[in-house]
Amino acid sequence: MLQIQNKVIKAAILDMDGVLWRMNTPIIDLPKLFTNFEQHGIKVMLATNNGTATIDGYVKKLSGFGVEFDKTQVVTSAMALAFLLKKHYPSGGPLYILGESALIETLAELGFYHSEEKPLAVAAGLDRAFTYEKIKNASLMIQKGLPFYFTNPDPTYPTPEGIIPGAGTLLAALETASGVKAQLAGKPLPFLFEVCLERLECTAEETLVVGDRLDTDILGGQASGCKTALVLTGISSREEGEAWNPKPDLILDKISDLFD
Ligand SMILES: [Mg+2]
Structure with a gap:
């Protein structure tokens, strides 16, 4: 006990x-x-x-370390963001998505997809292919008044190499460029x-x-x-x-x- x-x-x-x-x-x-x-x-x-790995990916990783987990025992910030968006947009729809495949796939499970045509909101997370162009496009949309959602604020994360930039580093760039604070899910x-x-x-x-x-x-x-x-x-x-x-x-x- x-x-x-x-x-x-x-x-x-x-x-x-x-x-x-x-x-x-x-x-x-x-x-x-x-x-x-x-x-x-x-x-x-x-x-x-961490919103860059899927639930299946975590279950597999755990299994590789000799421990068996069910999918329902793992929750990521990408999933938290998908649930949060579903509360605001129950029927799903187009989003301007800035993130990696895990975020895109998790959002797709609840009926959301990436589109630059009339997106309902900007939904972002860690994107290791982040560019100036992406910050520019997302910040222009946020400045036009699109709601701005972001997975998680962790500025960094630990790796054997040392402490490297996390989602929060990108969040700071987007908030700085747009002048708007994101609604966080994680x-x-x-x-x-x-x-x-x-x-x-x-x-x-x-x-x-x-x-x-x-x-x-x-x-x-x-x-x-x-x-x-x-x-x-x-x-x-x-x-x-x-x-x-x-x-x-x-x-x-x-x-x-x-x-x-
Ligand atoms: Mg940790």
Whole structure:
């Protein structure tokens, strides 16, 4: 049984990059970690702000590391954005989409497609083929009054090579060019957590959010009313965690320390 502040933890929402792995290198023994969650009776959802990989891609990646997950246990910011857009445009339709194939495919599942003819909104995310021309076109549309949606604000992400530009770097370029703040879908907004809690059938107080970033994982987890654990295998440091207000419930060197 895992208890935090006298509350039994029944579910966990885990970030993946910087918590489970860095790019293609696992940080800890993943099969052992998920066996531990199971033995402690803790249901798991995986929630990432990375919108450049598909759900199937994550399930495959996990399987390659020796852990089997169902598609319904993985949520990305591309999916959060698709759900958010569906709330505003229930019948789908044309969007000016700036992003990679995972975003385009996820939006397509809910009836949205890319078009420069009368798009309903600009929907953007990390695009590793970002160009001046793309910033220009999107910012012109936003300035004409098209609603501006973006997957997630993470400025950077950790890789074995070092810390490299994330979606937030592109978000800053688009916001700077257009003078308009985007409506965000991913963490720290509550949307990803809401989807997870619904699927876990657990309350926020009995759910632990684990992440390596204070400004997305921990901030979002706290805002959703969940318990939070900062791990030091990614972006944020112990000093930053100690200084964060309110402090995360746990600060761990690595996620497997939950059970040690
Ligand atoms: Mg992370």
